[in-house]
Amino acid sequence: MIYKALFGSPTRRFGSPFSELDNMRRQMDRLMEAYRKQPAGHASAGVFPSININEDKDAYYVSAELPGVKSADLDLSVTDNQLTLAGERKITEQATDVRYHRREREAGHFSRAIALPGDVNAEGVKAKLADGVLTVTVPKAEKAKPRQINIQ
Incomplete structure (x- = not known):
């Protein structure tokens, strides 16, 4: 029991052949969720022209x-x-001493x-x-x- 508590199950040590793929899928899900939570006005590099x-x-x-x-x-x-x-x-072009507050075009x-x-x-x-x-x-x-x- 002490071995299981410290090191996990001996059979889990080798894991499923798909465990690494599951781990990558979970990481991609977290990444996509973070992308979906960006504010609506977030500027991104789009394809021009639409x-x-x-x-x-x-x-x-x-x-x-x-x-x-x-x-x-x-x-x-x-x-x-x-x-x-x-x-x-x-x-x-604007004058050279112009400071932009936003430049999307x-x-x-x-x-x-x-x-x-x-x-x-x-x-x-x-x-x-x-x-x-x-x-x-x-x-x-x-x-x-x-x-x-x-x-x-």
Whole structure:
């Protein structure tokens, strides 16, 4: 009994082959719980620009938030089923003696590759930038469009 109290059960000494995995899982659970408890306004390094992708039977539509970015500073390309959006976000510089209290808007080059769910017709891509939102219409390739089949 003294051995068991001091050293644990002799059979527990070797432990389960999965005990180390259980220990790692518990550590990850604690880490994720700490992450979830961060305040709602906590700034994090997000992906720029934020995008939405949707589709109908004829095309894919990609909307990207690009506040303050001019169309001359954007480069858009389509290869196979991948849309690449690159550009530069410029923010007017303040005087050198300015002290920031909060700085969440960053300037610089960005690039975002977006995999589209199916084949596309690269020749028919259209893009429009209005009110800081880039809307790209990417038509589907004819072979990717759904076909109505008549039942006889």
